[in-house]
Amino acid sequence: MATAAADGDLVGNVEHDLARLVGFETVSDRPTTGIASFLSERLEALGFRIEPFQDPDHPEKGSLVARIGPEGTDGLTMSGHMDVVPTEGQPWTSDPFRLTPRADRLVGRGSADMKGFFAATLQALERIPRSAFQKELALVWTHDEEVGCLGAGKLVDHLLAKGTKLPTACLIGEPTDFEILRMHPGHVVVRAELTGEAAHSSRPDLGVNALEDAARVVLAARALADELAMEKVDLPGMERPWVAFNTARLHSGTVVNIVPDLAVIEFGYRPLPGMHSDEVYERLLAAVSALPLRGRVQLEITRRTPSLLTPEGTPLQGLLAEHASSPGCGACSFATDGGQLARMGAMPLVFGPGSIEVAHKADEYVERAALHHAVDVLETVVRRACTGAS
Secondary structure, eight states, X not given: OBOOOOGGGOOHHHHHHHHXXXXXXXXXXXXXXXXXXXXXXXXXXXXXXXXXXXXXXXXXXEEEXXXXXXXXXXXXXXXXXXXXXXXXXXXXXXXXXXXEEETTEEESTTIIIIIHHHHHHHHHHHTSOGGGOXXXXXXXXXXXXXXXXXXXXXXXXXXXXHTOOOOSEEEEOOOOTTOOEEEEOOEEEEEEEEEOBOOBTTOGGGSBOHXXXXXXXXXXXXXXXXXXXXXXXXXXXXXSOSOEEEEEEEEEOSSTTBOOOEEEEEEEEEXXXXXXXXXXXXHHHHHHHTSOOSSEEEEEEEEEEOOEEOOTTOHHHHHHHTXXXXXXXXXXXXXXXXXXXXXXXXXXXXXXXXXXXXXXSTTXXXXXXXXXXXXXXXXXXXXXXXXOOO
């Protein structure tokens, strides 16, 4: 593995901040306490009010909300996730958790997705005096986004239970190459458990083969996937304007001489923007219920990541338009925390430095020029949304 470049090769405070952030190994199965403490200290020094949120199921993980400006005034929400995807098994040519400058690129896990946005936000806020805020700015930094936007879901549940509100305009700083995106599919995971009766494989007629029942369920799911692929919806900008349905995992059996008495299947599907997340589940349930199964079957939704559909022409779109790399509002192919924050009445738009094309890959990077440009863009947007600057 190549040796990372020295700190002296970094240019400007934003690159130094990105190096610090990349250095926190915040893969989703690891703690976020270190990076959350770093961000909290920086924001407290700028006058932000810090509201930490500890994940009730994982004490070493949590999200945070940081606010500045008059409470209850409808300024701007900015959101990003602190976790990153794993690096194991990928052909990295430098330490993924040490930022490595390479000419016009800054290489490191999370540099694009999405710690570059964090670094640019910190530097943009350094330029704005705390006394300038006439409307509230809320920063929502989440955990466990990469495993289904779970951290944002728990945080939003917590904030809704408290009656807490966030500013309606909401910027999700995912890497979009400065395109403005207003919608994306969600992701729903369904678990099917089929129960049969074990028997010796020499007398299979004395048992009920759960795996054979599972095969019938898989074929029914395949038929449903084909139906969904034909049901295209008019959503300009969507790469795939239909519900993508995937049969993802099947587990059954222990040894070859026992009739399997249990089979578990997991499905995933992507509800379109504006679609109720349970609609496809109900169709799957009806299809499975009609099958001539010999054993019992139980289906349940184990995870819901909401889709996003923000209308055209929001005030935030107007603020971002002059900085956008292309006109109008498009669509993401990937899910974001925006779907969860929309449950609070927010109107999220996805916009940020870096490219989703390099996210999750070996030698992930953000262009140096894009990172520095993001500082200027975010400063301008925050000033116009929250300080009254023209």
